[in-house]
Amino acid sequence: KERMAIPAQEMPTQDPAERRSNMNEVALGYSPEQARAEALRCLQCKTAPCIAGCPVGIDIPGFIQAIADGDNKKAIDIIKIDSLLPAVCGRVCPQETQCQAPCTVGKVLKSVDKAVNIGRLERYVADWERENRLIEIPAIKPDTGKKVGIIGTGPAGLTVAADIRREGHDVTLFEAFHKPGGVMVYGIPEFRLPKAIVQQEIDALTAMGCELKTNFVIGRTRKIQDLLDEDGFDALFIGTGAGLPRFMNIEGENLVGVYSANEYLTRSNLMRAYDKQRADTPIFDSEKVAVLGGGNVAMDAARTAVRLGAKEVHLIYRRTEVEMPARVEEVHHAKEEGVIFHMLENPKRILSDEKGWVNGIECLRYELGEPDDSGRRRPIAIEGSEFEIDLDTVIVAIGNDSNPLIRQTTPGLETNKWGNIVADENGKSSIDRIYAGGDIVLGAATVILAMGEGRKAAAAMNEMLANI
Amino acid sequence: MNKIREKKQLSETVFLMRVEAPLIARERKAGQFIILQLCEDFGERIPLTIADADPAAGTITLIFQAVGKTTKKLALMNAGEKIAALVGPLGTPTHIENFGTVVCVGGGIGVAPLHPIAQAMKAAGNKVIIIMGARNRELLILENEMRAIADELIICTDDGSVGRKCLVTEPLKELCEQDPKPDLAVAIGPPVMMKFCAETTRPYSVPTQVSLNTIMVDGTGMCGGCRVTVGDETKFVCVDGPEFDGHLVDFDNMINRLSSYKKQEAHSCKIGLEGDSQ
Numbered sequence: 001k002e003r004m005a006i007p008a009q010e011m012p013t014q015d016p017a018e019r020r021s022n023m024n025e026v027a028l029g030y031s032p033e034q035a036r037a038e039a040l041r042c043l044q045c046k047t048a049p050c051i052a053g054c055p056v057g058i059d060i061p062g063f064i065q066a067i068a069d070g071d072n073k074k075a076i077d078i079i080k081i082d083s084l085l086p087a088v089c090g091r092v093c094p095q096e097t098q099c100q101a102p103c104t105v106g107k108v109l110k111s112v113d114k115a116v117n118i119g120r121l122e123r124y125v126a127d128w129e130r131e132n133r134l135i136e137i138p139a140i141k142p143d144t145g146k147k148v149g150i151i152g153t154g155p156a157g158l159t160v161a162a163d164i165r166r167e168g169h170d171v172t173l174f175e176a177f178h179k180p181g182g183v184m185v186y187g188i189p190e191f192r193l194p195k196a197i198v199q200q201e202i203d204a205l206t207a208m209g210c211e212l213k214t215n216f217v218i219g220r221t222r223k224i225q226d227l228l229d230e231d232g233f234d235a236l237f238i239g240t241g242a243g244l245p246r247f248m249n250i251e252g253e254n255l256v257g258v259y260s261a262n263e264y265l266t267r268s269n270l271m272r273a274y275d276k277q278r279a280d281t282p283i284f285d286s287e288k289v290a291v292l293g294g295g296n297v298a299m300d301a302a303r304t305a306v307r308l309g310a311k312e313v314h315l316i317y318r319r320t321e322v323e324m325p326a327r328v329e330e331v332h333h334a335k336e337e338g339v340i341f342h343m344l345e346n347p348k349r350i351l352s353d354e355k356g357w358v359n360g361i362e363c364l365r366y367e368l369g370e371p372d373d374s375g376r377r378r379p380i381a382i383e384g385s386e387f388e389i390d391l392d393t394v395i396v397a398i399g400n401d402s403n404p405l406i407r408q409t410t411p412g413l414e415t416n417k418w419g420n421i422v423a424d425e426n427g428k429s430s431i432d433r434i435y436a437g438g439d440i441v442l443g444a445a446t447v448i449l450a451m452g453e454g455r456k457a458a459a460a461m462n463e464m465l466a467n468i
Numbered sequence: 469m470n471k472i473r474e475k476k477q478l479s480e481t482v483f484l485m486r487v488e489a490p491l492i493a494r495e496r497k498a499g500q501f502i503i504l505q506l507c508e509d510f511g512e513r514i515p516l517t518i519a520d521a522d523p524a525a526g527t528i529t530l531i532f533q534a535v536g537k538t539t540k541k542l543a544l545m546n547a548g549e550k551i552a553a554l555v556g557p558l559g560t561p562t563h564i565e566n567f568g569t570v571v572c573v574g575g576g577i578g579v580a581p582l583h584p585i586a587q588a589m590k591a592a593g594n595k596v597i598i599i600m601g602a603r604n605r606e607l608l609i610l611e612n613e614m615r616a617i618a619d620e621l622i623i624c625t626d627d628g629s630v631g632r633k634c635l636v637t638e639p640l641k642e643l644c645e646q647d648p649k650p651d652l653a654v655a656i657g658p659p660v661m662m663k664f665c666a667e668t669t670r671p672y673s674v675p676t677q678v679s680l681n682t683i684m685v686d687g688t689g690m691c692g693g694c695r696v697t698v699g700d701e702t703k704f705v706c707v708d709g710p711e712f713d714g715h716l717v718d719f720d721n722m723i724n725r726l727s728s729y730k731k732q733e734a735h736s737c738k739i740g741l742e743g744d745s746q
């Protein structure tokens with residue numbers, strides 16, 4: 001009862017007016033007092049329904065109790081039994097649909113917003129560990145002489161690398177880009193996930209003795225089969241993500257000024273186009289931007305456009321806010337930053353001036369009909385409801401498919417109709433010694449799922465390697 | 469890091485560099501390109517065709533025109549220095565087979581990417597006719613290399629300082645009018661040149677391949693920035709190309725998209741080294 005009376009601790013954030021013009025992190029993190037207060041809200045339920053909501057099954061009441069006891073070290077150690085990327089997941093997990101959804105406190109108070117802020121607490125202890133330089137390099141078992149190649153350095157690949165290297169196997173990571181980290185560095189912006197946090201994870205792997213080969217495209221620089229047959233790899237893990245932008249196939253989509261969210265975010269984040277003084281990579285100086293879509297990718301693109309100086313940023317989504325797949329916090333932050341939300345609207349075509357540059361978009365209004373297969377009510381266009389918005393930039397953020405490069409260059413690798421690699425419950429693909437996980441198997445999903453899959457695959461790979 | 473082994477200046481603004489890249493040298497095929505970066509923190513990623521490769525020496529050859537910030541910086545680098553990042557080989561290799569007679573048309577710097585293709589076409593048993601165009605004698609590159617491959621070599625300059633005084637489309641048209649007409653045309657050069665080459669061959673139904681040089685970021689199909697309209701489909705040049713059926717490419721849209729950052733590029737380009745921007 002007493003615990004129920006403690007108010008949910010608000011996350012301190014950068015002032016919206018100020019953060020509109022900088023790339024610094026928006027959520028500033030709990031103070032030690034706030035963390036303790038929040039930890040005390042946990043009822044330590046015997047059944048701990050929250051654990052079932054976490055894709056990797058972290059002992060949530062366990063680590064929260066440790067925070068309440070003032071033992072941050074113990075808290076982070078508990079988390080790390082199941083998660084290798086707590087500073088990342090604490091920030092970007094869709095907690096309201098995962099661990100916090102079934103939380104008893106939220107249930108009793110009849111609002112998931114009032115659930116224990118598990119993610120924020122996780123972030124708090126992960127940051128505490130990093131800021132106090134307490135991160136230890138895990139012990140590495142003696143050399144086994146076995147060699148594992150990991151393709152892609154997103155959360156899936158990084159997790160597999162750590163778990164396999166610990167067993168004493170030799171690990172080489174291959175990354176197509178010049179910087180490792182996958183979507184965590186090229187997609188998710190600095191203001192949500194500081195790059196230094198991802199770099200910390202990479203540094204830990206290098207310190208463990210993992211080798212990192214950037215600017216290396218598997219399927220082009222070397223093929224999967226070459227790695228196995230000629231380069232002496234005993235096993236491979238494919239974690240190449242879902243990096244193939246979808247477009248809407250509407251008129252005007254190839255005009256000057258239309259970006260995929262991947263391109264827009266890569267230019268800004270990875271290539272640092274936001275740093276106009278220093279970066280060589282250009283990005284549009286947009287005045288009026290429309291972002292099409294309602295997921296995290298759309299929110300990131302819209303909020304990036306705000307920071308790059310756009311005067312108006314319109315977010316156009318054909319369902320309602322309830323159906324939007326973005327994290328609730330991102331939607332909230334986007335609104336605070338002045339992004340204009342257009343719900344139940346969808347573009348029909350993109351308009352241009354006589355030079356072929358975007359100057360507007362024509363949209364249709366929608367209404368919700370009967371639920372479809374996904375259980376969400378299907379949006380139906382209202383005939384004759386066309387209207388136009390003046391713009392100079394359009395960013396398409398309606399999702400990603402998997403990149404076909406590895407599939408096309410690896411005979412015998414089974415994929416499904418969406419092009420995702422088919423893997424069994426241990427992450428094993430249709431080819432011996434080749435495992436896969438993360439978005440390339442699941443389709444565009446989440447960081448925590450990619451990590452969870454990576455851990456499963458690594459365990460299976462370690463077992464396989466022990467027996468050859 | 470990839471060490472520059474050799475640097476040569478081919479004309480006022482065109483440079484050749486032989487760069488260490490053993491894996492790329494081994495894997496690359498005609499028609500493929502690399503992406504390079506001069507600084508991994510703030511440098512941009514720019515594509516350049518692999519003009520030649522020596523797998524034994526572990527080197528690839530790049531030929532580039534200094535037109536803007538990155539290419540001008542690169543032009544200032546010398547043998548012994550290192551390029552921060554080089555990734556490849558990217559793109560789908562040229563489809564090479566014995567077509568019969570192939571006309572290879574190269575304009576300006578486009579002769580560099582054309583060279584490995586002409587070479588491979590010749591090796592596959594084709595009769596290779598090469599048309600090379602440049603504004604003047606000074607800007608003509610790889611003349612000897614192309615002469616060594618060609619069954620017939622036609623040079624055109626805008627000012628007539630060497631070869632014929634005409635555009636490359638003129639001899640191309642003449643060849644199309646001959647009987648038998650060529651079995652294939654391959655045109656690489658400025659987009660406008662490729663556009664008019666395709667227009668020239670269209671009435672004669674001579675299949676015409678062009679190599680598109682759209683703006684790229686990753687070069688692996690991740691960003692879609694390089695997309696072009698081909699027929700009624702959208703294609704990604706970095707993975708589906710760079711070569712396409714010239715009769716289907718929407719060149720006007722492609723040329724527009726190439727100008728996306730003209731304003732920003734004009735700003736960023738304050739480095740020395742005189743030279744025009746295209």
Ligand SMILES: Cc1cc2nc3c(=O)[nH]c(=O)nc-3n(C[C@H](O)[C@H](O)[C@H](O)COP(=O)(O)OP(=O)(O)OC[C@H]3O[C@@H](n4cnc5c(N)ncnc54)[C@H](O)[C@@H]3O)c2cc1C
Binds near residue numbers: 437
């Ligand atoms: C803008 C954006 C925002 C997101 N926000 C969230 C969020 O808030 N919360 C959340 O949980 N999830 C979010 N996601 C989803 C999440 O980032 C992904 O689910 C997760 O990163 C998938 O991890 P992964 O390891 O499978 O692949 P990725 O992170 O995609 O990494 C794959 C890596 O493989 C490399 N690669 C690809 N092909 C090759 C090749 N042939 N050779 C070598 N390397 C290759 C790529 O360059 C990349 O670095 C977001 C995604 C995007 C795009």
Ligand SMILES: Cc1cc2nc3c(=O)[nH]c(=O)nc-3n(C[C@H](O)[C@H](O)[C@H](O)COP(=O)(O)OP(=O)(O)OC[C@H]3O[C@@H](n4cnc5c(N)ncnc54)[C@H](O)[C@@H]3O)c2cc1C
Binds near residue numbers: 501517685710734
């Ligand atoms: C597949 C391919 C192969 C190419 N091969 C060669 C080659 O062998 N030799 C050669 O000299 N040039 C080649 N190019 C063109 C070369 O990439 C551009 O000249 C170069 O990027 C210009 O960059 P900059 O910073 O020096 O000049 P900028 O002033 O920044 O740009 C000049 C113009 O180049 C184009 N451009 C700018 N950035 C890019 C980019 N990231 N990607 C592609 N184009 C861009 C734009 O049209 C721009 O207006 C190729 C392009 C492609 C797509």
Ligand code: SF4
Binds near residue numbers: 054083448
């Ligand atoms: S990893 Fe994600 S889902 Fe699991 S406890 Fe942490 S924030 Fe919740």
Ligand code: SF4
Binds near residue numbers: 043050051060103118
């Ligand atoms: S469900 Fe909520 S209150 Fe119960 S143990 Fe989990 S976090 Fe604590």
Ligand code: FES
Binds near residue numbers: 691
């Ligand atoms: S350059 Fe990004 S998809 Fe082609």
Ligand SMILES: [Mg+2]
Binds near residue numbers: 536
């Ligand atoms: Mg440039």
